[in-house]
Amino acid sequence: MEFFEESIICKAINCTTITLIPKVKNPSNIKEFRPILCCTVLYKIISKILTSRLQEVMPELIDNCQTAFVPERLITKNIIMSHELVMRLLGLPEKYVRWVMVCINTVSYSVIVNGKPAKPFEARRGLRQGDPLSPLLFVIAMDYLSRLMKQLGNNKDFRFHPRRFLWSSSAEPIKKALIAWDKLCAPKVAGGLNFTNIELWNKAAICKLLWNVCKMKEKLCVHTYYIKNNNIWDTEPKNASWVIQIIFKAKEQFQEAGYSEKDVRHSDSFSTRKMYKALQGEFQKVTWRSLVCKNKGMPKWIFILRLAIQDRLATKERLARWGSIDETLCTMCHRSNETVQHLFFDYDYSKEIWQKLLHWKGVMRRGKQWKEEVQWAEKKAAGKSAGAEIYRMVLAAAVYHIWQARNNTIFQKKQTNAQSIVKLIIQEVHIRAQNCKKLDTYLSNMNWYPV
Numbered sequence: 001m002e003f004f005e006e007s008i009i010c011k012a013i014n015c016t017t018i019t020l021i022p023k024v025k026n027p028s029n030i031k032e033f034r035p036i037l038c039c040t041v042l043y044k045i046i047s048k049i050l051t052s053r054l055q056e057v058m059p060e061l062i063d064n065c066q067t068a069f070v071p072e073r074l075i076t077k078n079i080i081m082s083h084e085l086v087m088r089l090l091g092l093p094e095k096y097v098r099w100v101m102v103c104i105n106t107v108s109y110s111v112i113v114n115g116k117p118a119k120p121f122e123a124r125r126g127l128r129q130g131d132p133l134s135p136l137l138f139v140i141a142m143d144y145l146s147r148l149m150k151q152l153g154n155n156k157d158f159r160f161h162p163r164r165f166l167w168s169s170s171a172e173p174i175k176k177a178l179i180a181w182d183k184l185c186a187p188k189v190a191g192g193l194n195f196t197n198i199e200l201w202n203k204a205a206i207c208k209l210l211w212n213v214c215k216m217k218e219k220l221c222v223h224t225y226y227i228k229n230n231n232i233w234d235t236e237p238k239n240a241s242w243v244i245q246i247i248f249k250a251k252e253q254f255q256e257a258g259y260s261e262k263d264v265r266h267s268d269s270f271s272t273r274k275m276y277k278a279l280q281g282e283f284q285k286v287t288w289r290s291l292v293c294k295n296k297g298m299p300k301w302i303f304i305l306r307l308a309i310q311d312r313l314a315t316k317e318r319l320a321r322w323g324s325i326d327e328t329l330c331t332m333c334h335r336s337n338e339t340v341q342h343l344f345f346d347y348d349y350s351k352e353i354w355q356k357l358l359h360w361k362g363v364m365r366r367g368k369q370w371k372e373e374v375q376w377a378e379k380k381a382a383g384k385s386a387g388a389e390i391y392r393m394v395l396a397a398a399v400y401h402i403w404q405a406r407n408n409t410i411f412q413k414k415q416t417n418a419q420s421i422v423k424l425i426i427q428e429v430h431i432r433a434q435n436c437k438k439l440d441t442y443l444s445n446m447n448w449y450p451v
Helices: 002-006 039-062 094-107 134-154 164-168 198-214 221-227 242-249 251-256 261-264 272-280 290-295 299-309 316-322 340-346 347-362 368-381 386-411 418-433 437-443
Strands: 015-022 033-038 108-112
Touching: 002 094, 039 094, 039 134, 094 134, 094 340, 164 290, 198 242, 198 251, 198 261, 198 272, 198 316, 251 272, 290 299, 290 368, 290 386, 299 316, 340 347, 340 368, 340 386, 347 386, 347 418, 368 386, 386 418, 386 437
Parallel strands: 015 108
Antiparallel strands: 015 033
């Protein structure tokens, strides 16, 4: 009764034992065990009491669109959206909220080793497996976000799209994207970022539904009312619902991916991911992929390098092509048009930076044109040696810092001399290389600045 009167629970009562069940014969590592959580009997009694009280009011608290774990509702009609505990906002009694929070905040675990419980450790986050309260608290969490989404859906100004957020960090529409979305969805070896094309993935998922129909895994009204004894590939249920029609139209996606009706019928399994890859088609590998994919530099360096290689940086010359500006003269030198070639290798400032970095790296040659420099790096610095990896890092860092210096000149009216940029790049490369013993050892003899 102490729990219900004072909202206090003994830690031993709320200690959950973790029993490790072997998945395979003779397990040799922790991954080959399946953890099973077992709450104490006293805690189960407390939790059951709280759960039975909460279940009585769940239909009044939870919106109709939330169906999981609510009596007389089906989980298959629901999409899980978020996690957050909002009992107080739903108007539950303060004392009841304290009881639930005590159950959540005092959790500890003890792993059973050789039949004996080890020293308990405190839980950090999340709900417990096997706790009767967990499903109901999960539904309450989902319901709050569902209500917020409904309110947001009624807001006419809400027009969010992940493509906008990627380039502008906001949901506001922008005139131009630096790289087309289709290219971003391409594999990394093809110059993309391997983002999932949701539209294409949805088509692949619908193909799985048609495959189920073909393999007789879907034995509901589809076969009875629409297919009967006809050939599935020749069936066009014009009077069916739009969902059924979309499923049958998925045969177009199968054909697009190179699968015939015979292939579908004789396949023993279906992978949505493989279908997605097939719908994407073949990609031509870019020659510069190793410069970004195998680069141990900072992500921001690699990102700017990727844009520069694809000529997608917002230089004045490119902005003028968009019609955004008329002036294309380089802000740094006021002599030539600001292109990628001029900014990184033609301008005296960037020439000095790159020449000193080549000298520091031990490359005894003059700087080349931008495209030639990239081609040289593709051939000479594409391996796994420490020297090649450091060269790729230096190239990415140089492009990033020159671009930053250009932006600081334009937007902050702040100029940094070339020697300071060179020192900063070398320092950051040294710091970055400390995470890799091979690179750190290689740089131990390069602890100096070129002059």
